[in-house]
Amino acid sequence: MANYIQTVKNLSIGFKSQKGKEISILRNITTNIKKGETVGIVGESGSGKSTLALAMMGYVKHGLYTMSGECLFNSSNLLNMTNRDLEKIRGRKIAMIPQNAGQSLTPNLKIGYQIEEALKLHTNLNKEERESKISDLLNKVRLPSPDIMALRYPHELSGGQQQRVAVAMALAGNPELLLLDEPTTGLDVTTQAHVLELLKDIAKDTGTSMVYVSHDLGAIAQVCDRVIVMYAGEIVLEGPVRKILKEPIHPYTHGLLNSIPKLSLSGLPDSMPGSQPQPGHAGEGCSFYDRCNISVEKCKDSAPKLEYISEIDTSVRCFNHQELKINKKKNSFSNNINKKNIKINEILNLNDVSITYAKQSFLDQIFNKITDSNPTVKDINININKGETIALVGESGSGKSTILKSIAGLLKNKDGSIKFNQDKVLSSDLRNRSSDDLRSIQLIFQNPDESLNPNHTVEQILSQPLKLYFDFKGEELKKNIIQLLKKVRLGEFYMGRYPRQLSGGEKQRVAVARAFAAKPDIILCDEVTSALDVSVQAAVLDLLNNLKEDLGTTYIFVSHDLAVVKAISDRVAVLYQGRLCEIGPSKNVYQFPSHPYTEVLLGAVLDPDPDIKPKLIAEDIVEEKPPENGCCFQGRCPRILGDKCRNEVPPWQIGENGNSIRCHISIKDLKSQQF
């Protein structure tokens, strides 16, 4: 008992529905956190992982209540403590690092004040000591010039900086246990890798126990010693990180791991059917029964108990876990993508495209000229061939979505031209495009909640392009809608549903169906899987790939997720600050990254494997604007040559593997410098 810092016993938390029914979000959670260890809690959205983490601080959100059980910290139950007693534990013994620090820092208070507040509450330092401690803390989380930082308001910092401030604030009280609730979700890949590195170092230096909540198995793999997997409010699997991530003995975890695209494996990830039951909708039996591929008769009616297997120090909630076959060390996903040799048959050509968001001044408006020497997106030259999937990757601010919008005609390009079918120049003004051109290019958005009209039924949503382009009516229209729904694997009964009645994955399927309704030649996919859970993401990727194989559509696929891009794309274009850095066949770009930025990006990607470590070779400074002169990556480049890079725009060079890069250093020299 002595070496447990926190013990959760039979914890159930839930709410009362409007009809007075008790609905549980957490069901009978029992687990321990040992001193000095880092435990990961993994699950998809709605699995109850954040509720569990908050309960470990004795905090239950408004509207929820503890139905049974206790959270013991130093053998006192946090859940029936008075607020006054909790105030002495929160921040001092147990501290929280929240998801989305930008919203978790009080907007009207300076950074320094917010850290000092924690120091005042939880330490006996005097004013001067507190001030130097603030500097220490900000230094510890590697924020530049801490004294200036302390005087800033939260909105003046970048996302990564805000997250570091939250870490500093949590460390202020020297807590024995740190709870981290999705601390890196929403950050760029390189920033995420740096923040994780920092957290790992802190755990090592201070010996603090950590509970790391995340949906991202890649992050979990990097920092955790032990992993708890949650599904529908229950723990389904718990054990050492290598056992869980390498030889999972629960079918859900197994499926989840297989649905994550990985840099080390080629091909599309396997998808899991169905979706997680909503709170209160889980049946009598195993909550994973509907989606399980090794289920037996018994699973339907009786729920399995969490069973401890001592040989592998793992607890599992499954009757049939011995049946689960674990494929040893896969080299590729079973669902391998069929990458044909694409013929050079150009369908779209971006020629010197520049786009600016800068507002024209009044005088310039009169003379009708745009005077932005440093536009958001500049000099984009890409040829896209019929039937290929080309991906645009980059971090936030790389201009990837801007380019997509410009192709769709939603944003005017400042310079350059976009040619369709070799010789037809697409007007930058939507109104001047012919109906057939409009039909040929369709767009799928990131967030289906925003891209589907909440007041339209699925039938209405799908009938819009069908009516507009093909003038279908009556029975014919209906027949086509049903056909479309079938294509995206949705039943006919979905026609009458509103978007709010669909799950996230179903909504995105409808959005896909709407794009395909136009029988387009090109589909622009703007972060189409970023808002989805991994198991759903895999299914949508699979769907997109099947549709493409059937119909020969060309995809332009924008994403920040390099592993997703690797899985689906034939060719990759890497963008930084609105400038193209590298472009080439994805196989080669991933295998032999040439441009320093590509190398930095790929190095920061986290695989859900504790034995593959990220390589951090550049700082994660956020630049607000691309540099006026020289190479766009000069600010962060680990291989910068000096004035040449600062003053001259680097030339294109073509490597032997077919990738072109824009760098002053020759490809050969770059290769020899890489690890």
Place this chain on the structure above:
Amino acid sequence: MENRKENPKNILSKVLEVLSTMASKPSGLIGLSILFFHITLAITSPWFVPYDYKAIDPTLMLQAPSSEYWFGTDSLGRDVFTRTLLGGRIALTVTFFGSLIALLWGGLLGIFCGLVGGKIDDIVMRIVDAFLSIPWILAMLLIVSLLGTSIEVLIPALGFFYGKGIVRVARAATHDVIAKDFIASAKARGHSNMSIIWNEILPNVRDAILVEGAMRWSWMLLGFSSLSFLGFGVSPPTPDWGLMISNARGLMSFAWWSVISPIVGLSSLIIGINLTADAFAKALGIDRSTKAPV
């Protein structure tokens, strides 16, 4: 996620659905019942009131409530009960049609401004702001005193002055919708502007505007009865609660009954409309408590 069995396809079933959501909470149910009661009363009261509302009888001045005259009589000997039953008819009619006018012009102008944006939007909103800054009561009094107090003047005048707040709401709602991806999606598909406005924008701003209209109704009723209280509303001998309160006010030290019954009538109607508007907003998922009553 609630899985409603079938989608309400026609408007009627949608209305019924909203009504049943409204009635599912006690405050909404009370509001709806009061409103229903008043509307029924306004429509049917002429057929069952016990006395003639304008029959003056000097011998019956200021009688206390009795079995014959339930709420007593007023200073001209008219039956207060009869006049109270009839007193909401004009107010309801004027404010109902006034709100419709307000809804129509305010909604249309607001959507227009939200759509065009830019300079035109700026100029129109400046003018709307200027109209907002003239106290409505001053403007109304001026119009009524110069043009008279007929219904034909009151309805459009009230409709105009209460519509300027709707312009703002409709404009803000339109701005919100325009930024959504489904509009970008429709644009990229190449739908005509009219079709985008009709299919994509209107259905999504409709709720906000309707809720605003319902609120305007209760405020307009307040404004209208204030006008008649000040003697600038309907002209005597038409029974009207505001006017009745104003007339009976001076005598209330010895004939309080003649002021209480119109007060109960008017207050209950305003509270009824207000609760209904609140429940309506909640049923459509719109929070109205953060808005100023302008």
Place this chain on the structure above:
Amino acid sequence: MFFLIFKRILLGLITLFIVSLITFVGTEILPGDACTTYLEREAYGAALEACYKRLGLDIPAYERYLSWAYNVIQGDFGYSLSGQMPINEVLGPRIKNSMVLASAAIIIGIPMALILGIITALWRDKLPDIIISTLAIFSMTIPEFISATLLILIVAIWLEWLPGIVIVPTDVTFFELLPNIILPVIAIAMIMTAHMARMVRSSVIQVMASDYVQMAILKGVPYWKMVFKHVLPNALLPAINVVALTIAWLLGGVVVTEVVFNYPGLGRLVIESISNRDLPVVQALAIILASIYVSINLIADVMTLMLNPRLKTLQIRK
């Protein structure tokens, strides 16, 4: 930031200019002018012409607007038709009396609204909230003239605690006025408090549900410190504008309340001047009331700008 404030002031002036145009054009296009309405049946022939000449109505409308506007900018509203005296003299004491009434209502109303709003938000869905919120709905929906009438009936007539009707000359001293304003102030403050308390409540509830308040709790910040440091500054900031709009909107309510209590303020002047068709006074009142509205909103805007750290640093960053 100074640029932003300057811009707000400029917009306010533009609004006032449009108001002056609207009132001038409004009184111009409505049937009848000052002379026909004032002389009524005798409005023909020589008398009418003499009147036109005296009031300067014989010159073109735009010239009259310009000279009127010029005088107004210098603080001169011209002559009242019915009182036959400078409008400034008519307005002076009335403005003072109305200011006393309105400021008393605001001084009582705003703190009350804050306290009630915060209480209802912090004890959300518990007994204090249910009671106060129900009362608020009643007091904000019932028109001022009804609550005022009921106040007179109960406090002045039945209980005989305070004078019901104000019977004082226009130019009374402040202390003579004091007992008379208690009931009118209550009548105005009631409705204002209810409106503002409701807005404060929902604003506080919104902030209480925010991530940063949850974070403050998890940091171990004591409850009341959390309320005062983390919740209120952020909840009250957006409420400032709404409060200003509510106050401005209640100008109309002040008119009605003044009539009920026979209070010698601007409100009664509105009724009197309109009943007398005293159009110059009406124009003056429109400009004055609109200026009050514009300045209240301006003050609210400037306060929001000064208090909002986001806007404060806007200039530094760009």
